[in-house]
Amino acid sequence: xxxxxxxxxxxxxxxxxxxxxxxxxxxxxxxxKQTLCVFFxxxxxxxxxxxxxHRDLTEMSLEELMQIEVVTVSKKSERLFDASAAIFTITExxxxxxGIQTIPDAMRLAPGVQVGHVDAxxxxxxxxxxxxxxxxxxxxxxxxxSVYTRIFxxxxxxxxxxxxxxxxRIEVIRGPGATLWGANAVNGVINIITKPASETQxxxxxxGLGTVQKKALDFRYGGRLSEKIWYRVYGKYADHGPxxxxxxxxxxxxxxxxxxxxxxxxxxxxxxxxxxxxxxNRVHTGQxxxxxxxxxxxxxxxxxxxxxxxxxxxxxxxxxxxxxSDCAFQWFIDTYQRDDxxxxxxxxxxxxxxxxxxxxxxxxxxxxxxxxxxxTRDWFDNTIVVNYDPAERRYSLxxxxxxxxxxxxxxxxxxxxxxxxxxxxxxxxxxxxxxRMRWSPSSRQTLWWAxxxxxxxxxxxxxxxxxVKYLFADETYKTWGLLQGTPGVPxxxxxxxxxxxxxxPSDHFLADLAVFYNRYDNLRTFNLGTPFTETKDATQNIYxxxxxxxxxxxxxxGFETALEFRPFTKSRMRLAYTYFRLRLFMESxxxxxxxxxxxxxxxxHQATLFFSVKPIRHINxxxxxxxxxxxxxxxxxxxxxxxxxxxxxxxxxxxxxxSGRNLFGGPHAEFIGETVAPFEKALxxxxxxxxxxxxx
Amino acid sequence: MRCRAICxxxxxxxxxxxxxxxxxxxxxxxxxxxxxxxxxYNFARFIEWTPWHKNGENPFFSIGVLGExxxxxxxxxxxxxxxxxxxxxxxxxxxxxxxxxxxxxxxISQSEQSxxxxxxxxxxxxxxxxxxxxxxxxxxxxxxxLRVEENRVRFLINQKTAVDAGLxxxxxxxxxxxxxxxx
Numbered sequence: 001x002x003x004x005x006x007x008x009x010x011x012x013x014x015x016x017x018x019x020x021x022x023x024x025x026x027x028x029x030x031x032x033k034q035t036l037c038v039f040f041x042x043x044x045x046x047x048x049x050x051x052x053x054h055r056d057l058t059e060m061s062l063e064e065l066m067q068i069e070v071v072t073v074s075k076k077s078e079r080l081f082d083a084s085a086a087i088f089t090i091t092e093x094x095x096x097x098x099g100i101q102t103i104p105d106a107m108r109l110a111p112g113v114q115v116g117h118v119d120a121x122x123x124x125x126x127x128x129x130x131x132x133x134x135x136x137x138x139x140x141x142x143x144x145x146s147v148y149t150r151i152f153x154x155x156x157x158x159x160x161x162x163x164x165x166x167x168x169r170i171e172v173i174r175g176p177g178a179t180l181w182g183a184n185a186v187n188g189v190i191n192i193i194t195k196p197a198s199e200t201q202x203x204x205x206x207x208g209l210g211t212v213q214k215k216a217l218d219f220r221y222g223g224r225l226s227e228k229i230w231y232r233v234y235g236k237y238a239d240h241g242p243x244x245x246x247x248x249x250x251x252x253x254x255x256x257x258x259x260x261x262x263x264x265x266x267x268x269x270x271x272x273x274x275x276x277x278x279x280x281n282r283v284h285t286g287q288x289x290x291x292x293x294x295x296x297x298x299x300x301x302x303x304x305x306x307x308x309x310x311x312x313x314x315x316x317x318x319x320x321x322x323x324x325s326d327c328a329f330q331w332f333i334d335t336y337q338r339d340d341x342x343x344x345x346x347x348x349x350x351x352x353x354x355x356x357x358x359x360x361x362x363x364x365x366x367x368x369x370x371x372x373x374x375x376t377r378d379w380f381d382n383t384i385v386v387n388y389d390p391a392e393r394r395y396s397l398x399x400x401x402x403x404x405x406x407x408x409x410x411x412x413x414x415x416x417x418x419x420x421x422x423x424x425x426x427x428x429x430x431x432x433x434x435x436r437m438r439w440s441p442s443s444r445q446t447l448w449w450a451x452x453x454x455x456x457x458x459x460x461x462x463x464x465x466x467x468v469k470y471l472f473a474d475e476t477y478k479t480w481g482l483l484q485g486t487p488g489v490p491x492x493x494x495x496x497x498x499x500x501x502x503x504x505p506s507d508h509f510l511a512d513l514a515v516f517y518n519r520y521d522n523l524r525t526f527n528l529g530t531p532f533t534e535t536k537d538a539t540q541n542i543y544x545x546x547x548x549x550x551x552x553x554x555x556x557x558g559f560e561t562a563l564e565f566r567p568f569t570k571s572r573m574r575l576a577y578t579y580f581r582l583r584l585f586m587e588s589x590x591x592x593x594x595x596x597x598x599x600x601x602x603x604x605h606q607a608t609l610f611f612s613v614k615p616i617r618h619i620n621x622x623x624x625x626x627x628x629x630x631x632x633x634x635x636x637x638x639x640x641x642x643x644x645x646x647x648x649x650x651x652x653x654x655x656x657x658x659s660g661r662n663l664f665g666g667p668h669a670e671f672i673g674e675t676v677a678p679f680e681k682a683l684x685x686x687x688x689x690x691x692x693x694x695x696x
Numbered sequence: 697m698r699c700r701a702i703c704x705x706x707x708x709x710x711x712x713x714x715x716x717x718x719x720x721x722x723x724x725x726x727x728x729x730x731x732x733x734x735x736x737y738n739f740a741r742f743i744e745w746t747p748w749h750k751n752g753e754n755p756f757f758s759i760g761v762l763g764e765x766x767x768x769x770x771x772x773x774x775x776x777x778x779x780x781x782x783x784x785x786x787x788x789x790x791x792x793x794x795x796x797x798x799x800x801x802x803x804i805s806q807s808e809q810s811x812x813x814x815x816x817x818x819x820x821x822x823x824x825x826x827x828x829x830x831x832x833x834x835x836x837x838x839x840x841x842l843r844v845e846e847n848r849v850r851f852l853i854n855q856k857t858a859v860d861a862g863l864x865x866x867x868x869x870x871x872x873x874x875x876x877x878x879x
Binding site for chain 2: 058060061062063066067068069323324364407411443
């Protein structure tokens with residue numbers, strides 16, 4: 001498996017430039033020193049990578065050579081540089097060097113992704129705008145399993161814990177990926193991929209102590225049951241401290257998470273491979289509620305607690321027919337339950353089946369097609385804030401897709417045409433086609449264009465929710481806001497055009513630029529309806545309803561750039577900058593709950609500078625500076641802060657690291673959850689953490 | 697000259713430091729193309745080469761790489777200070793076949809896969825050992841096809857093309873081949 005991010009070209013081929021300049025290299029005869037000399041320098045400048053030859057292979061017999069295991073140049077990494085999509089990869093190394101322990105924090109390294117802490121255990125994460133607590137236009141997959149839930153229409157990030165040491169990479173694809181990945185891959189797709197068990201052999205124990213992430217214990221052991229059965233068992237416990245209020249006092253949103261599981265990888269024949277993953281988790285979250293959300297007569301405790309339990313089993317069988325033909329069948333069952341008596345009580349179970357087949361129709365046509373289905377059952381208990389009607393629902397989703405990669409000029413111009421057809425009960429059929437083209441003038445340059453249509457299927461909340469919010473009261477009346485779902489509300493539709501350019505003039509430098517224009521139709525609104533009164537327990541209640549509709553459209557545009565410079569092998573510098581604008585247009589006569597506030601809920605400018613260096617052997621220093629522009633409608637100011645991580649590798653087994661997060665600028669708010677749920681505004685603060693790990 | 701060399705050295709210094717390989721490769725495994733280059737070296741030794749040069753003309757044993765080059769420095773490293781049939785080795789790289797028609801070994805890169813029939817036709821039974829590492833090469837009339845199976849390098853030989861090209865492949869090589877195509 002490829003450990004390097006897309007543009008690390010250590011394994012890359014010699015550039016065409018080098019080839020043109022030095023058509024013939026003469027090796028041993030004397031008298032050509034100058035040529036060699038010039039060549040040597042040119043070689044250095046153009047960096048043809050040198051692999052360590054541990055042994056002189058030419059002294060080995062053919063029989064011996066045939067026994068040597070080789071690392072194949074990952075096709076994936078080539079494909080990423082050549083990908084006709086805005087893609088960025090975060091590796092385990094990136095996370096280790098930046099001192100990052102959680103996936104939301106890792107996402108901050110990627111260009112074009114907006115990450116905001118809502119409170120200590122809640123995040124708003126999106127790409128290309130529309131960020132909120134349950135950002136609904138970003139699809140997140142973990143080892144091939146969608147963790148996007150149609151119930152809350154978003155991702156419950158607190159349950160997505162992972163051992164950083166077992167993580168292979170996080171692929172961040174900005175822009176629609178619906179043709180391959182399916183509905184809700186509207187603004188982006190995030191793929192969290194862990195290593196196969198064969199790459200996590202042996203023991204690993206990590207202990208962390210800190211001021212914000214207070215205690216953490218990671219454990220993993222990997223071994224093999226027989227020659228062909230690799231496994232690992234793992235577990236993690238973490239106790240995270242709370243954030244702070246504006247006055248500097250600690251909130252009550254500290255949380256504890258424990259998860260454990262195992263993974264087996266069974267390459268039982270050269271052509272067949274089976275993977276089984278089984279995991280369970282339990283999260284205990286604290287939260288501080290915003291007081292003015294509730295009826296003061298109820299005297300709600302502001303301090304609230306929730307409990308989340310979940311688990312999944314996933315099986316995958318991959319079969320290889322030949323080098324350019326393979327298929328995979330995957331199924332998973334997962335379950336999620338959230339118990340938060342004041343706010344939401346409910347959960348779901350899902351069964352998902354998926355089949356994919358890739359083959360070369362002709363030398364020029366590479367086809368990939370698949371079918372899939374997902375069956376969901378969910379249930380809710382009423383709380384004083386939310387109830388669902390009906391309280392239980394079963395729904396299914398069927399999809400099929402086909403995509404053809406046409407090598408118009410092999411390795412130079414490739415055209416990808418494909419579409420997905422998806423069916424759900426509430427939205428019937430929706431078509432999500434895309435057209436992509438890439439042109440690689442040389443192996444170090446890629447230009448790409450894409451046009452796509454993607455949809456977001458309405459969430460359970462869009463269809464069936466009834467959410468009440470206390471507004472105010474006088475002597476005779478209590479006034480409430482009522483957010484109400486509409487059965488049959490249509491899908492949100494995106495038409496996107498994108499273009500990008502990647503350039504890697506040498507292995508030390510990479511530039512990646514993507515520009516996009518998105519047009520959204522049928523965007524979700526909660527339209528002001530006619531107020532009505534209701535008498536309950538001798539109290540007169542006035543309800544101001546806001547009813548789910550699809551009465552606005554919008555357009556967004558922006559660009560994302562990432563520059564990476566690696567002056568030396570052990571050091572690198574990466575700069576990511578994102579510019580983003582969103583305009584929303586309401587149909588006339590419609591009053592939306594919260595108007596067009598979403599326009600300014602994603603930062604217009606965002607920049608990350610990541611710098612990692614090994615000043616001395618065994619010492620690694622990672623510095624991350626982050627700037628996020630203001631979010632006007634949430635009254636959140638722009639902030640600039642930095643994270644520093646210092647790692648010391650004591651010996652082959654033991655490593656120590658000290659990291660500090662949010663070091664500058666004092667406590668600051670990153671996002672507010674109050675727009676969708678009654679969570680008090682919380683500020684992130686400076687935190688330090690000492691971690692040590694042992695491998696054996 | 698010396699001055700220029702110093703300038704070059706200073707300019708190239710930061711880059712030469714960078715050429716220390718990154719620690720991204722498990723130490724018990726080797727790069728695919730390092731091993732493939734060693735295979736090519738062995739192929740060259742297990743073939744009986746009839747003299748390819750007339751007196752005084754082109755004393756080198758030439759290995760050509762056609763198309764985008766996957767080896768990095770592996771080929772050069774492998775053949776440094778080596779002789780094949782008594783001749784020093786030179787590595788040539790080109791995008792078109794014409795420049796490589798005088799080679800003894802021709803490695804056809806994966807980038808040329810789509811026009812492999814044309815290339816093999818153009819060679820027209822010359823005494824050239826053709827090698828490639830994309831699937832179907834031996835079936836298409838190439839002489840040796842390299843494969844990676846379960847992370848180990850394997851090879852196929854098309855004996856018929858070899859005979860047509862006037863190459864005598866040692867029986868040892870034929871025995872080790874995963875498959876020998878004879879028709």
